[in-house]
Amino acid sequence: MGLGLQMFVNALLLGGLYALMGIGFSLQWGISGIINLSYGAMVLLGSYLSLIIFNMFHIDPFISMFVTGAILFLLGAFIYRFTLQPLLKGGIVFTLIVTFAIRLIIENIILLVWSADYRTIRVSYAGSNFQFLGAFVPLTKFLTFIIAGVIIYLTYQFMMNTKIGKGIQAVALDKEGAMAVGVDDQKMYLINFALGTALGGVTGTLWATIYSFSPHVMDVIIGRVFIIAILGGLGNIWGAAAGGLLLAFVETSGAIFIGSHWQEAIGLVIMVLVLLLRPHGLIGKKFFG
Amino acid sequence: MSDNGVILDVRSISKHFGALKAVDKVNFQVKKGEIVGLIGPNGAGKTTITNLVTGELRKTEGEVHFKGINVSNMQPFQIARIGLTRTYQVVKPLQGMTVEENILVGSLFGRSDRENDLNSARKTTHHIMELVGLEKKKDSKVSDVTLPDLKRMEFARVLAMDPEVIFLDEVMAGLNPSEVEESMELVKNIRAEKQLTIVYIEHIMKAVMGISDRIIVLHHGQKICEGSPTEVCDNPAVIEAYLGKKYAKEVISG
Amino acid sequence: MIAQNDRKLNINIILIVAALIIFILLPNYISGYYTRIFTAIFMYATIAQCINLMSGYMGYLPFGHVMFFGIGAYISAILMKTGLPVFVAIPAACFCAIVISIILGFPVLRLRGHYFAIATIGMNGAIMTVVQNATEITGGARGTTFPIITVPPAVVYKYFYLAMFGLMVITSLVMNMIVNSKFGFGIRSIKANEDAANSMGINTTFTKVSTWAIAAMFTSIAGGLYGYWMSFIAPDEVFDLMFITNSIIMMLIGGAGTILGPIFGAFIVETVSEVAWSGFMQYHLAALGIATIIIVFFIPRGLIGTITDKMRNRRIKLSKKTEVTNV
Numbered sequence: 095m096g097l098g099l100q101m102f103v104n105a106l107l108l109g110g111l112y113a114l115m116g117i118g119f120s121l122q123w124g125i126s127g128i129i130n131l132s133y134g135a136m137v138l139l140g141s142y143l144s145l146i147i148f149n150m151f152h153i154d155p156f157i158s159m160f161v162t163g164a165i166l167f168l169l170g171a172f173i174y175r176f177t178l179q180p181l182l183k184g185g186i187v188f189t190l191i192v193t194f195a196i197r198l199i200i201e202n203i204i205l206l207v208w209s210a211d212y213r214t215i216r217v218s219y220a221g222s223n224f225q226f227l228g229a230f231v232p233l234t235k236f237l238t239f240i241i242a243g244v245i246i247y248l249t250y251q252f253m254m255n256t257k258i259g260k261g262i263q264a265v266a267l268d269k270e271g272a273m274a275v276g277v278d279d280q281k282m283y284l285i286n287f288a289l290g291t292a293l294g295g296v297t298g299t300l301w302a303t304i305y306s307f308s309p310h311v312m313d314v315i316i317g318r319v320f321i322i323a324i325l326g327g328l329g330n331i332w333g334a335a336a337g338g339l340l341l342a343f344v345e346t347s348g349a350i351f352i353g354s355h356w357q358e359a360i361g362l363v364i365m366v367l368v369l370l371l372r373p374h375g376l377i378g379k380k381f382f383g
Numbered sequence: 384m385s386d387n388g389v390i391l392d393v394r395s396i397s398k399h400f401g402a403l404k405a406v407d408k409v410n411f412q413v414k415k416g417e418i419v420g421l422i423g424p425n426g427a428g429k430t431t432i433t434n435l436v437t438g439e440l441r442k443t444e445g446e447v448h449f450k451g452i453n454v455s456n457m458q459p460f461q462i463a464r465i466g467l468t469r470t471y472q473v474v475k476p477l478q479g480m481t482v483e484e485n486i487l488v489g490s491l492f493g494r495s496d497r498e499n500d501l502n503s504a505r506k507t508t509h510h511i512m513e514l515v516g517l518e519k520k521k522d523s524k525v526s527d528v529t530l531p532d533l534k535r536m537e538f539a540r541v542l543a544m545d546p547e548v549i550f551l552d553e554v555m556a557g558l559n560p561s562e563v564e565e566s567m568e569l570v571k572n573i574r575a576e577k578q579l580t581i582v583y584i585e586h587i588m589k590a591v592m593g594i595s596d597r598i599i600v601l602h603h604g605q606k607i608c609e610g611s612p613t614e615v616c617d618n619p620a621v622i623e624a625y626l627g628k629k630y631a632k633e634v635i636s637g
Numbered sequence: 638m639i640a641q642n643d644r645k646l647n648i649n650i651i652l653i654v655a656a657l658i659i660f661i662l663l664p665n666y667i668s669g670y671y672t673r674i675f676t677a678i679f680m681y682a683t684i685a686q687c688i689n690l691m692s693g694y695m696g697y698l699p700f701g702h703v704m705f706f707g708i709g710a711y712i713s714a715i716l717m718k719t720g721l722p723v724f725v726a727i728p729a730a731c732f733c734a735i736v737i738s739i740i741l742g743f744p745v746l747r748l749r750g751h752y753f754a755i756a757t758i759g760m761n762g763a764i765m766t767v768v769q770n771a772t773e774i775t776g777g778a779r780g781t782t783f784p785i786i787t788v789p790p791a792v793v794y795k796y797f798y799l800a801m802f803g804l805m806v807i808t809s810l811v812m813n814m815i816v817n818s819k820f821g822f823g824i825r826s827i828k829a830n831e832d833a834a835n836s837m838g839i840n841t842t843f844t845k846v847s848t849w850a851i852a853a854m855f856t857s858i859a860g861g862l863y864g865y866w867m868s869f870i871a872p873d874e875v876f877d878l879m880f881i882t883n884s885i886i887m888m889l890i891g892g893a894g895t896i897l898g899p900i901f902g903a904f905i906v907e908t909v910s911e912v913a914w915s916g917f918m919q920y921h922l923a924a925l926g927i928a929t930i931i932i933v934f935f936i937p938r939g940l941i942g943t944i945t946d947k948m949r950n951r952r953i954k955l956s957k958k959t960e961v962t963n964v
Contacts, residue, residue, distance in 0.1 A: 359766030477829030
């Protein structure tokens with residue numbers, strides 16, 4: 095019982111972070127139509143930006159995430175407008191390879207500024223924890239889980255209840271129809287892409303409060319978000335959230351029952367199976383379902 | 384080949400999309416050498432029937448027999464290779480290829496029982512481009528060609544496959560009256576020369592009346608009438624389907 | 638007109654034969670360092686040629702195609718450890734790769750566009766994890782070695798140079814034959830419009846799976862040769878997606894959908910990154926990234942693609958001119 099509950103709590107706490115991380119990527123892929131291979135680099139950029147802010151101004155990552163989110167939003171908008179939008183007609187080979195090129199550039203910048211060493215952000219309360227029904231809950235993990243949940247909820251509300259959010263939904267569901275009623279499709283794609291980048295950056299900041307990070311983490315992140323997005327169905331907020339939680343549970347239990355060596359393969363095999371059997375994800379086809 | 388010259392036998396086919404019955408138990412037969420018009424208002428299920436017959440959509444129920452062979456569970460390429468093929472309402476050119484190459488692909492793969500090396504296929508292609516009047520455009524990429532020429536090319540591509548039955552799905556759509564006239568002439572002439580059987584799909588009744596031997600009318604996925612063009616024109620159910628109940632009454636009462 | 642075509646053909650054959658002779662004799666006159674660089678170029682050109690057949694001609698981007706490179710390398714290594722000679726081990730590995738590609742191809746080639754690309758990445762990751770964990774057979778995550786070659790290094794380098802060169806030439810010739818055949822028209826039609834292709838009598842499933850098997854075949858041979866050449870391989874090295882991203886960049890630079898494109902692309906990218914490595918090592922990733930973006934923006938059709946486009950346009954213009962004067 096004790097072990098089972100602890101496993102559940104660990105998976106849930108990890109799942110919140112995965113969910114947030116997956117949504118940004120899933121929105122970019124499902125709605126803007128871009129498989130963003132630089133997503134991992136963008137998440138890490140969020141981590142490193144909050145590291146700078148923490149070291150220079152001693153600002154807590156839970157506060158600086160607003161700043162990193164805003165910076166990553168602008169970066170995302172810039173990248174979409176000047177490197178991706180002009181290439182959309184060229185097909186997937188071009189957008190894939192350009193996002194990969196952006197990843198190389200960001201990776202190079204990170205290596206130059208921070209080197210390949212592992213970094214951490216240690217806030218003063220990093221060691222605090224509490225007991226919940228006998229399970230051990232670290233405070234920072236708990237906070238990231240709550241914040242991730244709030245941000246996911248706000249993103250959903252943004253998509254459902256604001257004019258821009260509705261515009262993004264409209265171009266996602268029926269591009270021609272949306273254009274016919276006067277929605278500026280490229281503007282919607284741009285905002286959506288930038289929003290995805292911002293969510294990635296915020297994830298990076300939250301990640302940095304728990305785990306240490308280095309440029310190697312980039313590949314880990316990109317591997318995870320692929321699986322999460324496919325599990326949940328592309329562009330589907332609740333789907334990606336569910337996909338994130340599911341992956342966390344699969345990984346946590348897989349590590350215990352099958353062995354942590356196989357952790358990565360389990361996720362990938364599930365992803366390929368979902369692709370082949372249910373290409374619209376486990377939840378279904380609808381956006382924001 | 385089955386008796387009384389029936390080349391295509393569609394037996395009670397249906398296609399349901401969830402609760403929507405796009406095609407509901409439709410039967411019809413086509414005899415060798417006939418031109419059959421398949422008409423009906425928008426959304427009547429004409430294109431769906433074409434997709435079902437050519438194997439592009441899976442049938443909910445029913446069977447299709449072509450030349451006495453049950454083709455119900457065959458893939459489109461298999462059906463095409465035994466001589467049943469179609470054009471698309473929205474043209475589907477092979478992008479990035481030239482007009483000549485598009486037609487060449489048709490003649491290369493159209494029939495499995497034919498000697499089709501590149502050289503003989505090139506000859507067929509050449510001959511067909513002459514027939515439909517596309518020689519001058521042969522080196523143009525399909526992205527540089529006008530819509531009437533694309534439709535012409537698609538028809539040529541189908542001809543190059545050396546079919547026995549062709550479903551022409553709204554070949555007139557998007558053409559102006561003189562282009563319609565021209566394309567009807569072309570179809571008529573080539574049919575005579577190649578002894579083709581044609582199923583003509585249109586939602587404009589007038590366009591089909593002139594050339595069809597027989598007409599089948601669809602409405603809401605069901606066959607509501609079948610007969611010669613004049614019979615169909617006089618049928619109250621058809622008038623109602625096209626013009627609405629009120630107008631139909633007026634027409635009939637005089 | 639015919640005479641002119643014949644002359645053109647003759648010139649092409651002379652050029653190709655001259656290039657063959659030069660490249661066969663070259664390793665006698667250059668240092669080991671350059672021999673190695675050329676060997677890598679030939680290897681990349683081979684992989685890029687396979688990616689080009691799948692993506693440039695057929696429109697299916699096999700992002701995880703490196704799985705066949707790794708399979709080729711690993712199965713060769715395992716077989717050679719049992720004492721089999723290299724000219725048995727590599728063909729056997731190649732055969733395994735073909736079988737695996739066919740088994741995986743039927744389900745995965747039903748997916749289109751992004752989905753296909755991602756599914757292949759997933760499969761590559763899964764296969765890599767299996768190799769990492771099957772320690773008794775593969776040596777696990779730490780890697781495995783090939784039997785040691787008992788000839789002086791200089792001679793060994795020359796052997797691998799010639800083997801890779803031969804592989805590249807054969808791959809390119811076979812690809813050239815394929816794309817100009819009836820089968821090649823089937824491949825190109827699938828890229829152009831898969832549904833239309835199917836309704837025109839092309840067995841799209843068969844065409845797609847066979848094309849993937851051909852691409853897997855040459856990639857796995859390259860993998861086997863690479864492993865033997867390096868004499869040591871590790872899973873995260875031979876299953877590294879970087880091989881594929883590099884090959885895609887090479888294909889784009891040279892020109893997707895052309896036979897000479899991947900070869901020129903491999904020469905350019907390898908040379909540039911070699912210079913970048915030695916010149917400004919710290920910035921070489923960014924340099925590669927920026928160069929890629931510039932190329933995609935300014936010559937999207939690639940080097941060879943842009944040149945053939947220009948030539949075609951000129952020919953059309955010329956033929957229009959003669960038409961006018963005839964009238």
